[in-house]
Amino acid sequence: MSSAAVKPELPLLPVAPLDGESGYLRWKESVLLRLHTLGLARALSEEYEPERPTVEKQRARERDDALCRGHILAMLSDRLLPLYAHHATAGAVWRAVGLTYDLDAGMDVFRYDEGTPLLENLARLQATLAAAGKLSQILMRCSIEFGGFPSEMAREVDKVPNVSMAGIWKIARRQVVSDRVGEVQRHARYTTDGQGSSSSDDSRPLKRVRQG
Structure with missing residues (x-):
C-alpha cells in the first residue's frame, strides 16, 4: 500500500519562514x-x-x-x-x-483600538472570542459595552433584546455609514461657510473719498 500523501495538481504557495x-x-x-x-x-x-x-x-x-x-x-x-x-x-x-x-486562544481581555476601523475591531473581537471558545451574543454585547466601542454603537446594540451576531454586524455597519455621511456633511458645511465668508469679503463696495 502506498503512502496517503498525494502529489498536488497545483503549485504550492510559498510560505515565509516563521521567525516570531x-x-x-x-x-x-x-x-x-x-x-x-x-x-x-x-x-x-x-x-x-x-x-x-x-x-x-x-x-x-x-x-x-x-x-x-x-x-x-x-x-x-x-x-x-x-x-x-x-x-x-x-x-x-x-x-x-x-x-x-x-497565545490568542488564551486571551480573555479585549481592548478597542482607536487607530483601527470599527469593523476591524469587531472582527478582531469575534475572532478573539472564537479562539477562546467563548463566542456568544452575550459576550459580544458585554465586550461592545465595556470594551471601548463607540457609545453610539453600544446603545444601539443594547436596544435590541437577544440581538443576533448578524444583528450586531448590521448595527456596526450602519454606524460606519452614519459616521461617513456625517463627515461628508461636516465637510460640505465647512466648505460652504468658507466660500461664503470669502465671497462677502470680496463683494464689499469700496468707499469713495470725497474731494473737497
Missing part, C-alpha cells in the same frame, strides 16, 4: 494549507485506524510523518529551527510551536 509571534497566525494557516494539499495533515493528529497496521501501512505512516515533520521544520527560520528539531514526530513539532506562539 507576530507572523504566527498567517504561518499556521499557510502551513496547514500546504499539508492538506500534500495529503500530510493527517499526521499532525496522529489518529489512525484502531486495528493493528500491517508492515506496509506502518511504513506508509512513518513516511508521511517524516515528510510532514520535514515540511514544518523547513518553514521555520534558522533561528527557530534548533528549538524544535529535537521533536521526533510531526505532531510533537506542531504542538510545541503552538505552545510557544498560539
